[in-house]
Amino acid sequence: MFRIQSSLRAMGPTLLGSARPSVVGCNNANVKATANLVLSRGKRTKARALAPGAQRIINMLSVFSAHKKQPRRIKLAMEDLIRHNVVQKAWSIFMRDKKLIRTERLKSQYKKIEEAAEELKSLNGYLHFEATKRELGKRFSPEMRIPTETPPNEIWHEDWKVTDIYAKKR
Amino acid sequence: MSIRRAFSKSIRAYSTEAATAGSTSTSSSAASTSTEAVSSLKIRNPRMRRAVLQGDWIDGPPSLRTKHARLAYNSPIGLKEVFPLAYDIILKEKARHYAKAEEIKQELESSDASKIDAETRASLVAKYNKHLVRAELNDPEVQYNYRIKQLDLTQPVYRHLAERDWKSYDMLITLQRLEQLHVIPDTLPTIDPRADVKLQFPTVINKWVTPGEVLRNAVCTRTPIVKIQEFQQIPDNSLYTVLIVDPDTPDIANDGYTTTLHWAVTNIPLSNTSPVVDLAKSDELIPFLPPHPDKNGPTHRYCLWAFRQADPSTSVNATSTPLGSPTVATRRIEIAANDVSLARENFGIRAFVSAHNLDPVGAHVWRCTYDQSTESVREKFGLGPGIVFDKVRR
Amino acid sequence: MAGASVSRRLVQSSGLKNLQTNINNSCKRLYSTETDGTKASTRRILAGLILSRTPVVTPELTEFEKAYYHYQDELERRLMWTFPSYYYFKKGSLRERQFNAAQRGPVPRHANIWYPKGIPDIQHNRERRLKQEIVIPRQSADNDGLFGNNEESDDSLGRPIVLNSRHTEADEINDTTSLKRKLDRTLYLVVKEQDKNIWRFPAFSLEQKEPLHIAAERGLRQIGGVNINTWTVSNTPAGVTRFNESGQVIGKEESTDSSKREFYIKSHILHGKFVPQDGQDFAWLTREELGSKLDEPYYNSVEPLLSLN
Numbered sequence: 017m018f019r020i021q022s023s024l025r026a027m028g029p030t031l032l033g034s035a036r037p038s039v040v041g042c043n044n045a046n047v048k049a050t051a052n053l054v055l056s057r058g059k060r061t062k063a064r065a066l067a068p069g070a071q072r073i074i075n076m077l078s079v080f081s082a083h084k085k086q087p088r089r090i091k092l093a094m095e096d097l098i099r100h101n102v103v104q105k106a107w108s109i110f111m112r113d114k115k116l117i118r119t120e121r122l123k124s125q126y127k128k129i130e131e132a133a134e135e136l137k138s139l140n141g142y143l144h145f146e147a148t149k150r151e152l153g154k155r156f157s158p159e160m161r162i163p164t165e166t167p168p169n170e171i172w173h174e175d176w177k178v179t180d181i182y183a184k185k186r
Numbered sequence: 187m188s189i190r191r192a193f194s195k196s197i198r199a200y201s202t203e204a205a206t207a208g209s210t211s212t213s214s215s216a217a218s219t220s221t222e223a224v225s226s227l228k229i230r231n232p233r234m235r236r237a238v239l240q241g242d243w244i245d246g247p248p249s250l251r252t253k254h255a256r257l258a259y260n261s262p263i264g265l266k267e268v269f270p271l272a273y274d275i276i277l278k279e280k281a282r283h284y285a286k287a288e289e290i291k292q293e294l295e296s297s298d299a300s301k302i303d304a305e306t307r308a309s310l311v312a313k314y315n316k317h318l319v320r321a322e323l324n325d326p327e328v329q330y331n332y333r334i335k336q337l338d339l340t341q342p343v344y345r346h347l348a349e350r351d352w353k354s355y356d357m358l359i360t361l362q363r364l365e366q367l368h369v370i371p372d373t374l375p376t377i378d379p380r381a382d383v384k385l386q387f388p389t390v391i392n393k394w395v396t397p398g399e400v401l402r403n404a405v406c407t408r409t410p411i412v413k414i415q416e417f418q419q420i421p422d423n424s425l426y427t428v429l430i431v432d433p434d435t436p437d438i439a440n441d442g443y444t445t446t447l448h449w450a451v452t453n454i455p456l457s458n459t460s461p462v463v464d465l466a467k468s469d470e471l472i473p474f475l476p477p478h479p480d481k482n483g484p485t486h487r488y489c490l491w492a493f494r495q496a497d498p499s500t501s502v503n504a505t506s507t508p509l510g511s512p513t514v515a516t517r518r519i520e521i522a523a524n525d526v527s528l529a530r531e532n533f534g535i536r537a538f539v540s541a542h543n544l545d546p547v548g549a550h551v552w553r554c555t556y557d558q559s560t561e562s563v564r565e566k567f568g569l570g571p572g573i574v575f576d577k578v579r580r
Numbered sequence: 581m582a583g584a585s586v587s588r589r590l591v592q593s594s595g596l597k598n599l600q601t602n603i604n605n606s607c608k609r610l611y612s613t614e615t616d617g618t619k620a621s622t623r624r625i626l627a628g629l630i631l632s633r634t635p636v637v638t639p640e641l642t643e644f645e646k647a648y649y650h651y652q653d654e655l656e657r658r659l660m661w662t663f664p665s666y667y668y669f670k671k672g673s674l675r676e677r678q679f680n681a682a683q684r685g686p687v688p689r690h691a692n693i694w695y696p697k698g699i700p701d702i703q704h705n706r707e708r709r710l711k712q713e714i715v716i717p718r719q720s721a722d723n724d725g726l727f728g729n730n731e732e733s734d735d736s737l738g739r740p741i742v743l744n745s746r747h748t749e750a751d752e753i754n755d756t757t758s759l760k761r762k763l764d765r766t767l768y769l770v771v772k773e774q775d776k777n778i779w780r781f782p783a784f785s786l787e788q789k790e791p792l793h794i795a796a797e798r799g800l801r802q803i804g805g806v807n808i809n810t811w812t813v814s815n816t817p818a819g820v821t822r823f824n825e826s827g828q829v830i831g832k833e834e835s836t837d838s839s840k841r842e843f844y845i846k847s848h849i850l851h852g853k854f855v856p857q858d859g860q861d862f863a864w865l866t867r868e869e870l871g872s873k874l875d876e877p878y879y880n881s882v883e884p885l886l887s888l889n
Contacts, residue, residue, distance in 0.1 A: 084703040085662040093247035106272030128819040146791030157811040166743045176851035258698030264651035271644040
C-alpha cells in the first residue's frame, strides 16, 4: 500500500494533495494550510493526507493486489508430507471404489432394462413399440428438488391437489 | 546442537548398514507375500516410525534438524484426525493386492501350471509383480524409506521406485548422449535399456561419470568401477559381460577409424543387491588399457557396454524360474585370453556379441582427448610415443 | 365418470398431450365389456410401478469423508488471503471499531523477544503462517436500527440462522406411511396384497391398447387417489419379474409364454401423498427395509432395479 502511495505521488499533483499549487485546484485550501503548519509541532498536518479520490483508488488497488495479503507457503515436514500424501491416496482409492460400485450398478440396471425390453418384444409388439418410443423433449420435472444438507421448512408438500396445476397456469 | 547432529548422523549410518545387512538376508524371501517378515518395508527408527504413523512427537517432527524449527512447526489442522482413517483404507487396499497376488501364485504353482503357455505365464508373472508393487507403493513406511533412499532392492516395490527414478532422468540422459555421440550405431546397432549402468574411476572418489563427459587422461588410468543395476528380479550370481571399446582409433593406412578393445570382462556374478562388478570373482579377459589419444587427433569416445549372458535353454516359461523373475542369465562363457576375436586392435564388437550370444542391457560413454597428462600416462604405462597429427598429411 | 376425470387429470398433470386421445379411448373402454380382441398376452402382462421418493437431504457422510472434508477445509482456510477489512469498513467508522474490537488479534511482534512458536509474521493484523480467524461482531437487534427491532418475526433480517434437523418426527415414531421419514434415503412405495397377505410393489393389469407407463400411472391414481404429482422416468420398463401359476417368482429359464409377468416402470413422487382408496396397507420403505418386508425371491428379482442410496 505504501508503495502504491509513493508511486501515486510520483504521478504528480493531480492525485495527491501536494505542497505545490494543484492543477485541479481542489486542494488549494490544504496547500495554504500546509504552508503555514509545516513546522508547528503537535498539530495534525494534512501534508500527507491524500485526496479522497486518490485514497479510494489506493484502497481498491490494494484490494486487488496480492502484496502482503497472501499467506505464507505451507512448509510441511517430511513426516507430514508423507501423511498428507497417504490421505490423498486413500481419498482417491475411496472415490474409485465408490465410483466402481455405482458403475457396476448402472451396468446391471442397463442389462435389466435390455432384458425386459427383449422379453416385452417377444410377448407383445405393441407394448414394446410404445415402451421404446423416443420421448422427444423429455426433461426432468422442474418440481424435482436437489438434495440439500438440511431439509427445507416444509419438508414435503403433502396437501398438493391436482387442481394446483390449473391454479398455477392461471 | 553438534552432538545432536552427530547422533543423527550415526543413526543414519547405522540404519544404512542395517539395510544392507537385511537385504542380503532377505534376498531369498522376495517372492513371499507375507509382509510381517520383511523388515525393510518398515521404518527402522522407532521415533520416526511413531512420528509417521501416529503423528506423535515431543517437541516437533524429528526430521527437522534444529530445535527452533521443531518448536515453530505447525502441523496442518485435521491431518492427525484423518490419517488413521486413511491409513486403514491403504491397509485394506494392501491386503486386497496381496490376496490377488496370492491367487496368481496359487494358479502358477498349481498342478496344472504346466498347461499354461509361455505368453499367459509371462502376463501372469507381470500381474503378480504389479500386485506386489501396488500393495506396498502407498504405504507411508515405504514412502519414508524411499525418501531417505533406503531401498532394499530385493523388494519389488523398491525396485519399482528405483526404476521409476532411473527412467525419469538417468536413462534419458544416457540415451540422449549415446545417440548424440553416435555410440549407436557406431558400436552396436541399437539399445533396449533395462539396466542402470554407472561408471566411476578410483582416482575421483565417489563421483559417477555423467555419460558423455570429457575426462582428463590422468583420471582414467585405473580400472573403472562399474555398477550394473537391474530392476527386474534376477537370480543371485547372474552372469554379465562388460566391454569398453574405443571406435575412434585412427587408421591412417585406410584413411579411417578402427575400434580398439580397452577392457573385456566376462562371467561377472551380479545380483539385485550387489550390482558392482567384482573382478576377483569374474574373468578379466583383457585388462584395462587407459585412454591415450593422439596429439591433434579427434576426441575419442570410450563406450562401455554391459551384456546379460542370457541362457536360451532356460526360457521364461520354465517352471524352475523363480516366480517374478523373467530373466535367467547364468550361462558361463569360456574364452581363452589369446582368442583371435579378442585382439585389442581392430576389434569387431558386433561379431563378438553375436558369436557369444550376448544380450546388451545397458551402455555408458565417456570421452578423452589429448591433454597435458597424456604424455605422462603414455610414459607410465609404456604406451610409446603417439602419433602427432598435423594440418598437412606428410 | 370418475375414472375418466382421473385419467384426464393424469394427462394434464404429466403433460403428455399427445397421448390424450389414446387414453381417452382406453377410458371409454373402462366401462364397456372386454371384447374378444383383447390379446391373450396382455392379460398376462402387468404394469408394475416402482414409485420412489428421492432423497431430500444429502447422504450421511462416513467418518473418513467427514475427517477428509474437515482437513481440506482447514487447508483452504490456511491458504486463504487476508480479509481486507479496510475495504469493507470505512476508516474511523463505528462498524470498523466494532469489527476490530471483536477480533482476537495475533501475537504481536516485538524486538528482542523469543517466540517459541517462531517469530510472528503479521500483515494487516493477520499472522501469515496460520489461518485467519474472523469473528463477526454480534449485534443485538435493539441497539441496531438497521435490521429491525422485532426479533420474533420470521422475516426479520437479524434473526439467527437455525438449521432444520435432518431427523424428523416421522423418524422418531418410525412412521412408514410418512414421506418425511429417512430424508437422506430413497423411499419406495410398497402395498400389501390383502388376499395373499404379502407386500409387493403396486402392479396393475392393462387396459386394451394401453402402454405400460400409462397403465402404471392410472393404476396408482386408482389405488392412491388423484392428489399425487409424479414424474415417470421413462416409458421403457426397468426390469421384469416372472411368476408361475401359484404366484411364485421364477427365473427366466423356468418361465413360459403363459407365465405372468410384471414389467416395472420407474417413477418419482414430487408432491402430494399416497392415500389408499380402499384402506389398503402401504409403506414407504428404504432398500434395506424392503429386504425384510418382501419375500426373498421377489426382493432378489427387484433389488437390482433400486438405487444404491
